[in-house]
Amino acid sequence: MQPSRLRCEHREDVPCVDTPAPRFAWTLNADGRNRRQTAYQIRVWPDGAAHDDPTRLFWDSGMVESSETLEIPYSGLPLPPASTFVWTVRVRDESDIVHGWAEPALFRTALDSWGAVWIRHNPLVAPSTRPSDDASYPAELLDREEPSPYMRREFQVDSEISRATLYVTARGLVEVQVNGQRVGDNLLDPGWTDYHKRIEYQAHDVTAYVRNGPNAIGAILGTGWYAGHVGFDHEHPSAWYGHSPELLCEVRIEHADGRTTIVTSDGSWRATRNGPIRYSDLLHGERIDARYGLGGWSKPNFDDTDWSPVLVSETPEVPIIVPARAQPIRVTAQLKPISVTQQASDTFTFDLGQNMVGWVRLAVQGPRGTRLELRFAEMLDRDGSIYTANLRSARAQDTFVLAGTNEIEVFEPHFTFHGFRYVEVRGEIDPLLPENLTGLVVSSDTPQTGSFTCSDEMVNQLQRNIEWGQRGNFISVPTDCPQRDERLGWLGDAQIFLPTASLNMDIDAFVSKWGDDVLDAQSPSGAYSDVAPRIVASTDGAPAWADAGVIVPWTHYRRYGDLRMLRRHWPHMERYLAYIERENPKLLWSREGMDDYGDWLSVDEHTPPEVIATAYWAHDASIMAQAADVLGNTERKIAYQDLYGRISKAFNDAYVDDDGRIRGNTQTGYVLALAFGVLPAEKRAKAAAHLVENIEDRGWHLATGFLGAGHLCPVLTESGYPDVAHRLLLQDTYPSWGYSIRHGATTIWERWDGWTKHAGFQTPEMNSFNHYSLGAIGAWLFEYVGGIRQGQDEFTYENVLIAPVPGDLAYARTTYRSVRGTFVSDWVQADSRFTLKVDVPPNTRATLTIPAGSGPLLEGGSSAQDAAGVTSVQRDEQFWTTKITSGHYEFQALGVQPARGPKF
Ligand code: RAM
Numbered sequence: 001m002q003p004s005r006l007r008c009e010h011r012e013d014v015p016c017v018d019t020p021a022p023r024f025a026w027t028l029n030a031d032g033r034n035r036r037q038t039a040y041q042i043r044v045w046p047d048g049a050a051h052d053d054p055t056r057l058f059w060d061s062g063m064v065e066s067s068e069t070l071e072i073p074y075s076g077l078p079l080p081p082a083s084t085f086v087w088t089v090r091v092r093d094e095s096d097i098v099h100g101w102a103e104p105a106l107f108r109t110a111l112d113s114w115g116a117v118w119i120r121h122n123p124l125v126a127p128s129t130r131p132s133d134d135a136s137y138p139a140e141l142l143d144r145e146e147p148s149p150y151m152r153r154e155f156q157v158d159s160e161i162s163r164a165t166l167y168v169t170a171r172g173l174v175e176v177q178v179n180g181q182r183v184g185d186n187l188l189d190p191g192w193t194d195y196h197k198r199i200e201y202q203a204h205d206v207t208a209y210v211r212n213g214p215n216a217i218g219a220i221l222g223t224g225w226y227a228g229h230v231g232f233d234h235e236h237p238s239a240w241y242g243h244s245p246e247l248l249c250e251v252r253i254e255h256a257d258g259r260t261t262i263v264t265s266d267g268s269w270r271a272t273r274n275g276p277i278r279y280s281d282l283l284h285g286e287r288i289d290a291r292y293g294l295g296g297w298s299k300p301n302f303d304d305t306d307w308s309p310v311l312v313s314e315t316p317e318v319p320i321i322v323p324a325r326a327q328p329i330r331v332t333a334q335l336k337p338i339s340v341t342q343q344a345s346d347t348f349t350f351d352l353g354q355n356m357v358g359w360v361r362l363a364v365q366g367p368r369g370t371r372l373e374l375r376f377a378e379m380l381d382r383d384g385s386i387y388t389a390n391l392r393s394a395r396a397q398d399t400f401v402l403a404g405t406n407e408i409e410v411f412e413p414h415f416t417f418h419g420f421r422y423v424e425v426r427g428e429i430d431p432l433l434p435e436n437l438t439g440l441v442v443s444s445d446t447p448q449t450g451s452f453t454c455s456d457e458m459v460n461q462l463q464r465n466i467e468w469g470q471r472g473n474f475i476s477v478p479t480d481c482p483q484r485d486e487r488l489g490w491l492g493d494a495q496i497f498l499p500t501a502s503l504n505m506d507i508d509a510f511v512s513k514w515g516d517d518v519l520d521a522q523s524p525s526g527a528y529s530d531v532a533p534r535i536v537a538s539t540d541g542a543p544a545w546a547d548a549g550v551i552v553p554w555t556h557y558r559r560y561g562d563l564r565m566l567r568r569h570w571p572h573m574e575r576y577l578a579y580i581e582r583e584n585p586k587l588l589w590s591r592e593g594m595d596d597y598g599d600w601l602s603v604d605e606h607t608p609p610e611v612i613a614t615a616y617w618a619h620d621a622s623i624m625a626q627a628a629d630v631l632g633n634t635e636r637k638i639a640y641q642d643l644y645g646r647i648s649k650a651f652n653d654a655y656v657d658d659d660g661r662i663r664g665n666t667q668t669g670y671v672l673a674l675a676f677g678v679l680p681a682e683k684r685a686k687a688a689a690h691l692v693e694n695i696e697d698r699g700w701h702l703a704t705g706f707l708g709a710g711h712l713c714p715v716l717t718e719s720g721y722p723d724v725a726h727r728l729l730l731q732d733t734y735p736s737w738g739y740s741i742r743h744g745a746t747t748i749w750e751r752w753d754g755w756t757k758h759a760g761f762q763t764p765e766m767n768s769f770n771h772y773s774l775g776a777i778g779a780w781l782f783e784y785v786g787g788i789r790q791g792q793d794e795f796t797y798e799n800v801l802i803a804p805v806p807g808d809l810a811y812a813r814t815t816y817r818s819v820r821g822t823f824v825s826d827w828v829q830a831d832s833r834f835t836l837k838v839d840v841p842p843n844t845r846a847t848l849t850i851p852a853g854s855g856p857l858l859e860g861g862s863s864a865q866d867a868a869g870v871t872s873v874q875r876d877e878q879f880w881t882t883k884i885t886s887g888h889y890e891f892q893a894l895g896v897q898p899a900r901g902p903k904f
Contacts, residue, residue: 001028001029001030001035001037001091001097001099001532001842002028002029002099002100002102003026003027003028003029003033003040003069003089003091003102003510004026004027004028004029004092004102004103005026005090006024006025006026006087006102006103006104007024007025007026007087007105008022008023008024008087008106009022009023009107009325009509009514010023010025010108010512010560011326011508011509012105012447013327014105014106014107014108014205015108015323015325015509016107016108016109016202016203016323016324017107017108017109017323018109018110018322018837020074020078020079020107021073021074021075022074022079022107023071023072023073023074023259023564024042024072024073024074024089025069025070025071025072025088025819026069026089026102026463027069027819027821027841028069028091028511028820028821028841028842028843029821029841030093030829030842030886032887033868033884033885033886033887033888033889034094034868034869034885034886034887035093035094035842035843035885035886035887036064036067036093036094036842036843036886037067037069037091037092037093037260037749037843038065038067038091038092038093038094039063039064039065039066039091039092039709039844040061040063040064040066040068040069040072040089040090040091040092041060041061041063041064041070041089041090041091042059042060042061042063042087042088043057043059043060043087043088043089043101043187044057044058044059044074044076044085044086044087045057045085045086045087046058046083046084046085046086046109047084047085047086047106047163048760048854049752050163050252050645051086051088051101051104052535053328053725055632055883057076058076058077058079058085059074059075059076059077060076060323061075061190062064063098067143067843069843070249070561070819070820071561071563071564071903076689078396079109080109080113081109081110081111081112082108082109082110082252082294083108083109083169084106084107084108084109084163084165084205084381084891085106085107085108085109086104086105086106087104087105087106087107088101088102088103088104088105089101089102090102091710093773098462103277108165108203108323110203110322110323111167111201111250114167114248114250114321115250115262115264115418116248116249116250116264116265117248117264117265117267117268117312117313118171118246118247118248118265118312118313118315118603119151119242119246119247119248119264119265119266119269119271119311119312119313120149120245120246120247120268120310120311120313121149121151121243121271121272121308121310121311122271122308122309122310122311123244124307125271125273125275126273127145127147127272127274127313128240128274129145130314131291131292131369131401133291133368133369134291134369136815137502142445144279144287145276145278145279145287146223146279147273147274147277147278147279147395148221148222148245148273148275148277148278148280148414149220149221149245149271149272149273149413150218150219150220150221150271150272150273150294150297151218151219151220151247151265151269151270151271151310152216152218152219152269152270152271152298152302152304153216153217153268153269153270154214154215154216154301155214155215155216155251155263156213156214156215156298157210157211157213157215157253157261158212159255159256159257159259160212160255160256160257161207161210161212161253161254161255162183162207162254162255162256163205163207163208163253163254164205164206164209164210164251164252164253164254165203165205165206165207165251165252165254166178166183166202166203166204166206166217166249166250166251167197167201167202167203167249167250167251167588167854168183168189168190168201168202168204168219168247168248168249168250169189169190169200169201169202169248169321170190170219170221170224170226170228170245170246170247170248171188171195171199171226171227171241171242171245171246171251171315171318172187172221172222172223172224172227172228172242172244172246172432173188173189173221173222173223173224173226173246173414173415174189174190174219174220174221174222174245174247174249175189175219175220175414176204176217176218176219176249177217177218177219177220177298178206178210178215178216178217178218178298178691179208179209179210179215179216179298179300179651180296180298180299181298183204183206183209184190184204184328184687185328185330185331186202186204186328186329186330186725187328187330187331187442188224188329188331188415188417188442188475189202189324189328189329189623190202191324191326191328191329191476191477191516192224192476192477192489192533193516193517193520193533194224194241194517194520194532194533194534194535195225195226195241195242195318195660196241197318197319197320197520198318198320198321198322198516198520199318199320199321199322199899200321200322200323200324200325200513201207201248201321201528202323202324202328203323203731208825210251210253211438211596212748213300214300214301215251215300216296216298216299216300216302217251217263217298218279218298219247219249219265220414220433220806221245221246221247222245222280222414222416222566223245223280223281223282223415224245224282224415225240225241225244225282225533226240226241226242226245227239227240227241227242227244228280228281228282228283228284228415229244229281229282229283229284229394229485229845230282230283230487230488230534230535230536230539231281231485231486231487231488231535231537231697232392232393232484232485232486232536233536235480240535240536242315244296246313246315247265248265248321248851249264249265250262250263250264250265251263251264256374260413260617266312266541267309267310267311268309269286269309269310270304270307270308270309270310271307271308271309271310272294272304272306272307272754274292274294274307275292275294275297275569276288276289276290276291276292276293276294277295277414277415277855278292279320279437280413280414280416281398281415281416281584282307282415282416282417282487282544283393283416283487284394284395284396284397284416285374285395285396285397285398285399285413285416285418286398286399286413286415286416287398287399287400287401288398288400288401288411289399289401289412290400290401290402290403290409290411290805291368291369291401291403292437293403294578294839296398303787308577310663314507319845324513325509325512325513325516326444326446326476326509326510326513327444327446327447327509327510328336328444328445328447329442329443329444329445329475329476330442330443330445331440331441331442332441332442332443332445332471333441333822334438334439334440334441335352335353335354335356335438335439335441336352336434336438336439337350337351337352337353337423337437337439338351338352338353338434339351339434340432340433340437342386342431343384343385343424345410346385346426346427346428346429347424347425347426348423348424348425348426348431348432348900349380349384349385349386349422349425350422350423350424350425350432350434350437351421351422352420352421352422352423352439352450353418353421353746354421354439354746355378355420355421355442355468355472355745355746355769355770356419356420356421356439356441356468356471356472357418357419357420357441357442357471357472357473357475357482357483357770358417358418358439358440358441358442358443359398359412359413359416359417359418359440359442360374360398360412360423360437360438360439360440361410361411361412361437361438362374362400362410362411362412362425362436362437363408363409363411363430363435363436363437363438364400364402364408364411364432364436364529365402365406365407365408365409365412365430366402366404366428366429366430366655367402367404367891368402368404369401369402369404370401370402370404370405370427370428370429371399371400371401371402371427371428371578372399372400372401372402372411372425372426372427372429373397373398373399373424373425373426373427373504374397374398374400374423374424374425374426375388375396375424375426376396376397376398376418376419376420376422376423376424376483377391377421377424378419378420378421378483378769378770379419379420379421379755379769380422381423383567384418385424386422386424387761389761389764390483390484390761390764390767390768391483391485392484392485392486392740392764392765392767393485394484394485395498395653396418396420396483398413398416398418400412404836408411409544409850410472412440417442417475417482418482418483418771419472419481419484419684419768419769420483421484421746422828423437423439424850425437427527433592434767441471441472442475443471443472443474443475444474444475444510445633446474446505446506446507446509446510447505447506448504448505448506449502449503449504449505449506449721449816449817449818450504450505450782450814450815450816450817451784451813451814451815452778452781452785452786452812452813452814453812453813454781454785454808454809454810454811454812454813455809455811455812456730456809458626458730458732458738459729459730459781459809460643460743461741461746462729462737462738462741462775462777462778463778463781463816465741465745465746465747465748465775466500466748466772466775466777466778466870467504468502468746468747468770468774469747469748469770469771469772469775470497470500470501470504470505470775472747472770473770473771473772474501474505474507474510475661477489477514477532477533477727478494478498478501478510478511478514479749480750480768480771481768481770481771482770482772483768483769483770484768486536486768487538488535488536489514489517489520489533490530490531490537490545490553490806491528491529491530491531491532491545491546491548491549491770492530492542492544492545492553492597492600492707492773493706493771493773494514494548495542495544495545495547495551495552495555495775496706496707496709496710496773496776497710497772497773498511498552498555498556498776499555499559499710499776499779500690500710500772500775500777500778500779500782501772502555502556502560503779503782503783503816504779506561506817508556508560508819509684511552511556512556512562512565514532515552515553515556515565515568515569517532517533518532518549518552519568519569519572520532520533520534521533521534522549522572522575522576523540523541525541525579525583526575526576526578526579527539527540527541527546527576527579528545528546528547528548528549529546529867530545530546530595535770539595540595541579541591541594541595542591542594542595542596542597542676542778543596543597543609543612543613543616543617544597544612544613544616544706544707545595545597546576547616547617547619547620549569549576549617550573550575550576550577550620550623550624551574551619551623552677553565553566553569553573553627554566554623554626554627554736556683557627557630558782558790558795558796559796559818559819560796560819561795561796562770563630566627566630566631567738570627570631572595573624573627574624574636576620577620577621577624577640577643579622580617581643584617586650587614587647587650588610588614588650588651588654589609589610589613589614589616590610591821596609596613598612598705598707599612599666599668599704599705599706599708600705600706600707600773601705601706601750601751602666602668602703602704602705602708603701603703603705603752603753604698605666605668605703605704606664606666606670607664607666607668607707607708608655608663608664608665608669610654610655610663611651611655611662611663611664611669611672611673612637612672612707613670614650614651614654614655614668614669614672614678615651615669615676615678616672616676616679617647618644618647618648618651618676618677619672619675619676619678620650620677621640621641621643621644621647622640622641622644622676622677624636624640624643625637625638625640625641625643625644625810626837627714628640628727630795647678648659648678648679649676651673651678652679652680652683655669656673656679656683656687658678660683660684660685660686660687660689660690660781661686661687661690661701662687662690665690665694666694666703667691667695667702667703667704667708667712668692668695668703668704668705668707668708670687670688670690670691671704671710671711671713672689672707672711673687673711674687674688674691674711674715674718674719675711675714684719685720688715688716688719688720688721691715691716691719692716692721692724695728696750697726699733700724700727700731701728701731701733701734701735701736702728702731702735702736703705703735706773706774706776709773709774709776709777710773710776710777710779710780712725712728712777713725713728713729713777713780713784714779714780714783714784716728717780717784717805722784722805722807723807725780725805725807726805726807726808726809729777729785729807730808734752734753734756734757735753736752737774737777739752739756740754740755741897742817743755743757745799747769747770748770748771748772748773748774748775749768749769749770749771749774750767750768750769750770750771750773750774751766751767752774754767754768754769755761767899781814782814782816784804784805784812785804785805785806785807785809785812785814786812786813786816786825787802787803787804787814787825787827787849788800788801788802788814788816788823788825789801789803791847796818796819796820797818797819797820797823797844798820798843798844798845799844799845799847800823800840800844800845800846800847801847801848801849802823802825802836802838802840802847802848802849803847803848804825804827804836804849804850806829806834806851808826809829810828810829810830811826811827811828811829812825812826812827813825813826813827814826818841820841820843820844821841821842821843821844822839822841823838823839823840823841823844823846824838824839825837825838826835826838829896832853832855832894832895832896832897833853833855833893833894833895833896834850834851834853834893834896835890835891835892836848836850836890836891836892836893837888837889837890837891838888838891839887839888840884840885840886840887840889841886842886844885844886845883845884845885846869846884847881847882847884848880848881848882848883848884848891849879849880849881850877850880850882850891850893851878851880851893851896852875852876852877852878852879852880852893852896853893853894853895853896853897854897855893855894855895855896856894857873857875857882857891857892857893857894858891858892858893858894859888859889859890859891860890860891861892862882864891867889868891869884869885869886869887869889870882870883870884870889871883871884871885880893
């Protein structure tokens with residue numbers, strides 16, 4: 001029983017931790033059934049020492065009698081700052097066998113203080129205005145020039161190096177080079193936070209970069225979220241946090257003789273703005289002019305006499321500078337164009353075949369000064385030209401100017417990103433071929449954890465579209481869209497999509513980081529904001545958006561078991577609940593003139609805002625009661641249960657008639673009331689019937705916006721209408737998920753009618769083709785069609801349900817790598833039998849629900865009753881219910897009619 005996937009502070013890569021008690025977790029792998037961990041032993045030691053040298057151990061937990069594999073806090077000697085540690089774990093199993101130590105993993109401890117100071121280029125030193133040999137350089141480009149600062153210093157190392165670590169951050173964006181080599185593969189560091197309150201830094205092992213003798217370190221800065229354009233507020237067009245980017249960094253060199261030398265950002269650095277990056281902005285793009293090549297600027301002995309001294313910054317200190325919590329942004333995939341068409345003698349349009357987020361690498365050859373203009377778009381217009389109207393004010397344009405080296409020159413931007421499928425390249429260049437261009441897909445590098453495939457290709461495309469939407473919008477924060485002048489961390493979108501996102505990928509660390517952004521953005525009143533980090537949309541308290549402050553930590557806890565995050569958010573959640581109650585003393589959400597987005601982008605239906613808001617408030621209260629219970633706070637639990645009851649009663653008295661009809665009679669009204677459990681038992685079935693009537697009246701179409709879309713299919717399924725849920729899944733006429741897919745969508749669209757056959761493109765004012773919210777149906781695919789889910793009172797995947805809802809699909813295969821290991825549900829219905837293969841990881845249990853027919857239930861060909869690891873088998877009219885322990889099983893229910901499974 002070998003532990004694997006060792007995680008420290010929720011990361012498998014090397015995290016830098018700033019807590020005295022970092023938490024450890026692992027996953028167990030073991031053959032056979034009913035496998036359990038009965039004890040564990042953890043050891044932690046400094047990197048370089050041996051784990052069996054007792055004099056060097058910082059912590060040896062000894063054998064701890066426990067089956068726990070999550071959230072185990074370090075409790076050894078105090079961990080010194082700025083150090084690297086190794087840890088491992090071994091376990092004892094159910095037969096008292098102690099197994100071998102796991103492959104060790106690393107973590108670093110944070111800096112305790114910075115010896116470095118923030119530096120910036122001197123704004124009084126103007127960059128050269130145009131390359132010396134190009135008098136014709138277009139004036140309109142020069143106007144926009146705001147070249148990136150390049151900064152450097154040299155340092156001498158004169159004794160053997162045992163380790164070198166770089167700690168670096170920026171107000172803006174930063175890329176570091178040491179001795180001519182780019183450090184690491186992180187992109188767009190340090191990501192986005194409210195820079196007035198909190199900035200993250202990265203730690204990199206640079207031992208391989210630094211050498212005995214002369215060394216040089218260099219940094220390139222971009223404006224990024226700090227000083228560039230963000231969002232859509234034209235009154236406040238850029239520089240939300242500051243005007244000019246700044247650098248903070250420090251290299252700690254540990255020597256073999258035990259000494260440490262520190263090289264920091266300080267007044268001795270020199271800077272220039274005469275490098276190749278002439279302009280960069282997240283929304284508008286980047287301009288690179290290779291004629292400004294700086295040669296070996298980040299190598300030692302470079303002549304920087306025409307560079308100028310940097311200024312030590314006078315910007316007020318940031319209160320909190322913390323190590324980066326989540327995985328960095330990286331290139332996570334590369335795409336080759338599926339075609340290139342020549343639009344005019346100097347215009348080529350590449351099609352990458354996939355709406356993606358990131359940028360392109362262009363490899364071209366041409367004369368010095370050749371200027372190539374690249375524009376990016378998600379869609380094509382009727383005439384085959386790129387459709388950019390929906391980007392609003394985002395120019396999304398990269399410019400590459402060739403140095404004319406007689407060789408192939410390779411261009412790639414540094415400090416921008418675009419959302420696109422099509423790339424138009426314009427310029428005097430030999431005809432371009434697909435080989436000239438590569439799409440680089442850029443995303444926060446969250447590991448994949450889920451997969452879903454089934455017998456219906458349209459549904460498989462839906463799953464791919466959801467994943468691409470996630471990839472493209474999880475860039476440091478979860479954003480609404482990646483292409484237009486917006487890209488904000490909308491709370492509503494996030495709370496709707498996180499249950500799905502956390503099945504597709506391990507967003508544990510990513511969300512705990514964004515959780516801090518949410519706390520940083522909370523108003524003094526207690527209201528949570530509309531967006532976090534909080535800029536552009538400065539309002540707060542919107543129902544279903546602000547409620548994310550409560551929903552997100554709870555969703556996160558249920559997926560990942562992160563109690564510390566829940567505890568940290570708890571007082572803020574309490575403040576929010578107090579705020580709503582203060583504003584709505586009658587227990588119905590009634591605050592006039594408040595921020596309210598309603599059931600955003602619903603079609604032909606208007607759900608009364610008070611119905612939505614009050615249902616969400618009840619939902620918050622119910623979450624609070626459950627969270628209080630988990631946190632061991634019985635008094636608050638009772639108080640919130642009571643509040644939940646009172647809000648539900650007020651909701652029913654005001655909005656629900658005896659026949660279960662809810663004010664507005666809309667799909668989302670019924671869906672939310674049912675999902676959040678605010679209806680009394682006797683009205684639930686009636687309300688569900690009204691919901692189905694509504695869907696039927698629309699010819700089996702949905703009408704929900706963001707808020708209803710994610711809960712719709714789960715509610716239908718739970719209310720006894722799985723066939724209706726499947727019907728909506730497979731629907732491909734407007735409006736439906738299938739409609740966009742039938743019309744070529746490779747991502748989830750912002751609106752059901754983003755493009756329709758009858759009306760063409762929706763208004764360019766708000767029409768993103770890469771918005772994940774409506775992709776919130778993804779959780780239903782995993783949790784109901786695949787069937788892997790947690791029961792109401794079951795947390796963190798110790799005891800799961802595997803209850804497939806097959807509909808008319810012939811098969812579905814679902815895998816989910818949970819915090820406790822991988823669950824698989826792989827079912828096929830054919831020839832009067834329903835086959836379900838499952839994997840349940842060690843230390844966990846599952847209850848399976850399998851469609852029952854006239855024949856028996858077999859496991860591995862014999863009676864399921866007698867199978868090893870099966871602890872109970874029961875049946876009612878419709879289903880077998882089987883309880884199993886860990887392991888791999890193959891069940892078959894025989895005589896299931898009709899051939900495609902039960903009729904619900
Ligand atoms: C739009 C955003 C987002 C939504 C808000 C209310 O501008 O795209 O998706 O949450 O409005």
